[in-house]
Amino acid sequence: MSLLSVEGLTVALPPGGDRADAIEDVSFSVDAGEILCVVGESGSGKSITANAVMGLLPKGLPVRAGAIAFEGTDLLRLGAEPMRKLRGQRLAMIFQEPMTALNPLMRVGDQIAEVLQVHGAAADAARRVPELLAAVNLPDPAAIARSHPFRLSGGQRQRVMIAMALALEPALLIADEPTTALDVTTQMQILRLIREIQSRRGMGVLFITHDFGVVAEIADRVAVMQHGRIVEQGPAAEVLNAPQHPYTRGLIAAVPHGAAPERAAITGEEVLRVTDIAKTYRRGGIFGAKAVVRAVHDADFTLKRGETLGLVGESGSGKSTLARCVVKLVTPEQGEIAYDGTNLRLLSRAAWKPYRQRIQMIFQDPYASLNPRRTVGDTIAEGPVTHGTPRAEALGRARELLRLVQLDAGAMDRYPHEFSGGQRQRIGIARALAMRPDLLIADEPVSALDVSVQAQVLALLAEIKARLGLTMLFITHDLRVAAQICDRVAVMQRGAIVEQGPTRQVFSAPQHAYTRQLLDSIPGRGWTPPQL
Amino acid sequence: MPAFTVKDFWRRYRRNKGAVVGLVVLLLVMLMAATAPWLFPGSPWDMASAPFLPPGEMGMLLGTDSLGRDVAAGIAHGARISLLVGAVSTAAALLVGVTLGAIAGYLGGFADDAIMRFTEFFQTIPSFVLAILLVAIFTPSIGSVVFAIAVVSWPPVARVVRAEFLSLRGREFVQAAEVLGKSRVSIVLTDILPNALSPIVVLSSLMVATAILLESALSFLGLGDPNLMTWGFLIGSGRSVIRLAWWMSVFPGIAIFLTVLALNLVGEGLSDALNPRLARQRGGAA
Numbered sequence: 098m099s100l101l102s103v104e105g106l107t108v109a110l111p112p113g114g115d116r117a118d119a120i121e122d123v124s125f126s127v128d129a130g131e132i133l134c135v136v137g138e139s140g141s142g143k144s145i146t147a148n149a150v151m152g153l154l155p156k157g158l159p160v161r162a163g164a165i166a167f168e169g170t171d172l173l174r175l176g177a178e179p180m181r182k183l184r185g186q187r188l189a190m191i192f193q194e195p196m197t198a199l200n201p202l203m204r205v206g207d208q209i210a211e212v213l214q215v216h217g218a219a220a221d222a223a224r225r226v227p228e229l230l231a232a233v234n235l236p237d238p239a240a241i242a243r244s245h246p247f248r249l250s251g252g253q254r255q256r257v258m259i260a261m262a263l264a265l266e267p268a269l270l271i272a273d274e275p276t277t278a279l280d281v282t283t284q285m286q287i288l289r290l291i292r293e294i295q296s297r298r299g300m301g302v303l304f305i306t307h308d309f310g311v312v313a314e315i316a317d318r319v320a321v322m323q324h325g326r327i328v329e330q331g332p333a334a335e336v337l338n339a340p341q342h343p344y345t346r347g348l349i350a351a352v353p354h355g356a357a358p359e360r361a362a363i364t365g366e367e368v369l370r371v372t373d374i375a376k377t378y379r380r381g382g383i384f385g386a387k388a389v390v391r392a393v394h395d396a397d398f399t400l401k402r403g404e405t406l407g408l409v410g411e412s413g414s415g416k417s418t419l420a421r422c423v424v425k426l427v428t429p430e431q432g433e434i435a436y437d438g439t440n441l442r443l444l445s446r447a448a449w450k451p452y453r454q455r456i457q458m459i460f461q462d463p464y465a466s467l468n469p470r471r472t473v474g475d476t477i478a479e480g481p482v483t484h485g486t487p488r489a490e491a492l493g494r495a496r497e498l499l500r501l502v503q504l505d506a507g508a509m510d511r512y513p514h515e516f517s518g519g520q521r522q523r524i525g526i527a528r529a530l531a532m533r534p535d536l537l538i539a540d541e542p543v544s545a546l547d548v549s550v551q552a553q554v555l556a557l558l559a560e561i562k563a564r565l566g567l568t569m570l571f572i573t574h575d576l577r578v579a580a581q582i583c584d585r586v587a588v589m590q591r592g593a594i595v596e597q598g599p600t601r602q603v604f605s606a607p608q609h610a611y612t613r614q615l616l617d618s619i620p621g622r623g624w625t626p627p628q629l
Numbered sequence: 630m631p632a633f634t635v636k637d638f639w640r641r642y643r644r645n646k647g648a649v650v651g652l653v654v655l656l657l658v659m660l661m662a663a664t665a666p667w668l669f670p671g672s673p674w675d676m677a678s679a680p681f682l683p684p685g686e687m688g689m690l691l692g693t694d695s696l697g698r699d700v701a702a703g704i705a706h707g708a709r710i711s712l713l714v715g716a717v718s719t720a721a722a723l724l725v726g727v728t729l730g731a732i733a734g735y736l737g738g739f740a741d742d743a744i745m746r747f748t749e750f751f752q753t754i755p756s757f758v759l760a761i762l763l764v765a766i767f768t769p770s771i772g773s774v775v776f777a778i779a780v781v782s783w784p785p786v787a788r789v790v791r792a793e794f795l796s797l798r799g800r801e802f803v804q805a806a807e808v809l810g811k812s813r814v815s816i817v818l819t820d821i822l823p824n825a826l827s828p829i830v831v832l833s834s835l836m837v838a839t840a841i842l843l844e845s846a847l848s849f850l851g852l853g854d855p856n857l858m859t860w861g862f863l864i865g866s867g868r869s870v871i872r873l874a875w876w877m878s879v880f881p882g883i884a885i886f887l888t889v890l891a892l893n894l895v896g897e898g899l900s901d902a903l904n905p906r907l908a909r910q911r912g913g914a915a
Contacts, residue, residue, distance in 0.1 A: 421804075424808050426804050426807060426808065446813075449810070450810045453808065453809060453810030454810070456808075457808060457809075458804075458805070458808045460801040460804065460805060461801070462801055465800050465801040465802060466801035466802050466804075466805055467802055467805075468802045468806075468820055468823075468824070469802075469824065470823045470824060471819075479806075479809060479811070480809035480810070483809055483810055483811050483812075483815070484810060525805070528805065528809075532809065
C-alpha cells in the first residue's frame, strides 16, 4: 500500500473561472522513501493538488469527486479535529515564501517548540529544538534558536521552516515550490538537505515545482500537470529523457540547456565602456547607526557593437543597480560611463535626452512595467512622440512593432491588464524598440515568465537582436539563460565583477571560486535535456 | 489595478447600498439648491409670515423664525451656499495639496523634507481655531470663509498624494517613462497622477463634507458672510430661542446631517468602487 494515494481527485473552480475545474481526475501515489515531483506552469493546478492533500483548500474550491488515502485513511472524509491531529504530526508542509511564513515577533526556537507543544510533545522541546536545527545544517543551533526571524537570511528561514515541518517526524512532507524564492546557491543547499533528510528518515515527499532542473536534481518519479490534469507520469529518468506527451516534450524542449555554444568573438568597435563606477547606499540619519551598502564597486566592463554581455549574479549582487546606472535611473557617485566616447554620468537631464533614443531598457516585471491606465498603442508610441515624431506616424510604427513582437494589431486599443505575462513582456520589448535604440538593456526580462513563454521571449529577443544589429546588456540570475543568449558573461558578487570572459570559457573553465560555486548550483546540471 | 471603465465602476459602486442612498440624497440636495429661486422666490431674508409659526401652520412648511422668515426658504437657499463653499474650498485645497504632495513625493530628498515640515506646521495648529483666526483677520465674507477652509484642509491631501507618489515613483512603468526621456512634468501628469487618482477622489468627497461642517460652524459663531443665508446661520440664530421654537435649529441641523452623511456614504462607495480588491477583503463581495 502506498503512503499517499490520490484517486480521481476533482476540485471545482468558482463559476466564471477560465475552466470548470481547478484540477480534474488527478490520480497519483507517493510511497514511503520516495520523492514525487509535480511539475507544471503557473495555473496548472499543482498547488491546488498539494493544498487538497493537506486539507487547506479555500471554501470557494470544493472537492467534487475522488479520494485521498493517507496510510489507509480517507482524508476527505476525516473531520476537522482528527485532520488537525494528522497535520503536523504525520503530514507536514513547507511553503514557497520563507520571508513571510515565520512569525516575526517570536524567537525561532519558540516557534519550533510550539509545533511540539501543540501535538503534546512539549517536554522534549528543550532537547529537540537544537537537534532539529542541527539536522537542517544550521550553524550554531543554540544561537539561531534565540534569534528572531528578521536576523536570518531567506535560506536560513527556509531551513527553519523545514525543521518545523520535520519536528514530529512526519511520514509525508509536502513541499510547495520551497526553493523558488531563493538564490541558486541556497536553492541547491536546500534541495540537498531535503534529499538527505528524506533518505535518512524514509519519508515520502510530494514536491511541487515549475523547474525541470529541480526535477532532475531531486525527483524519483515525476507527474506533469497541464490545465488541471496530469498528462504524463513515470520514473524521473523516463519522463526527463524520453517524454511521451506533446506538452511534456514542449516543456522540456523549452528548458534552456545550460551548455554554452561556441560563438565567434565579436570584433566590432567599442560602444560602451564602464570604468570605476561606484554607488553606495547610506541609511540612517542623525540618530541611530548608519548602514553603508556598497551596491556597486569594481565593476568595469566594455560592450562591443553587436555583442550581448550577460551580467549574472544572485540577488543583491548589484547587477540591476549597475544596469540602472547606465540609463541614469540610479546616479553613481563616481566613475565613467563612456558611450561612443561621451561620459554619460556627467550629463544633465536635458543633455541626456538625445541618448534616450539610443539606449533603451526592458524591465523585469511585466505586470508592473506597463502603465495600467494607458492603451498598448499609446504606450509603444509614447517614446517617439516625446522625441518629436508626429503622433500618427508613431502609432503606425507601433502597429508594425506589434507585428514584429508577434502580437495582433488589435492589441493597439486594449489595456495591459487584458494580456498575459508573456504578451506584456512583448509589449515592453516593442516599447523599447520603438525608439530604434542601438543599445538594449534587459533587466531579467524572462525571470517572471513560465518556461515555455520564457523560451519564446528569448527566441524573440535573439531574432530581433540579430535583425536590427543591437548591442545588448542582459541581466539575469539564471545561468542557463545566460549560457543560451550571451556572447560574454560577467559574474557579479557583492557589487563587484569577479570574473568575466567569453561565455563558453567561463562556463567550461571558471577561474573564480564564486563562479564555480554558481555553476555547481545550477539545478539539474547533470541532466542534458534530450534533443526533441 | 484594472483600467477604469465607467460600466465596471458603476457596477461595483451599486454593490454598496448605503452609497447609492447617499448619492440619491446628495442629488436631492443639489436639486433643492438648484431650484431654490423658483421654489422660494424672493430673498430668504424677507418676512414671509407671522413670527414663531410652528411647522405646518399658515402654509409655512417648516415654520418661521423670530422675524417671520420662512425656515424652509432659508434651508433651500442655504444649500446653495453650503454646497458652493464645500466645492470651491475643496477644489482650492486639492490644487494646493496635490501640487505640494506631488512635488514632495516625486522629487524626494530635500524638497520632500521641506514640504513635509511646512505641512506639519499647519497640522500642528488646531484647524478650527486657525479657520476662526483667518476669517476674523480677513473680515467675514464668502471669500474669506472659502480661503480659511481651504487653508486648513489641504495638509491631509498633500500627505496622501505624497505617499501615493512615493510608492508609484519606484514602479517599473515610471522608470520606463524616465528611460524614454519624458520630462518630469509629463511623467507626473500622465504616468503617476492618473494612477494616484482613486484615493484623491475618495478623500475629496469627504473633504466636501468637512468643509460644509466647518462653514456651518463658522456661521454659527457669527463668522459667516453676513449677506448670505447659510445653514450654520439658521442654527445660530435659532439657538437663543431653542425652547420656544425648536424648528428653527432642528431642520437646518437635519439638512447638515443628511448632506454630510450622504457625502460620507458616497465617499465610501467611491472607495469600494475604485479599490475593488480592498472592498472584497472587507467581505463586501455579496
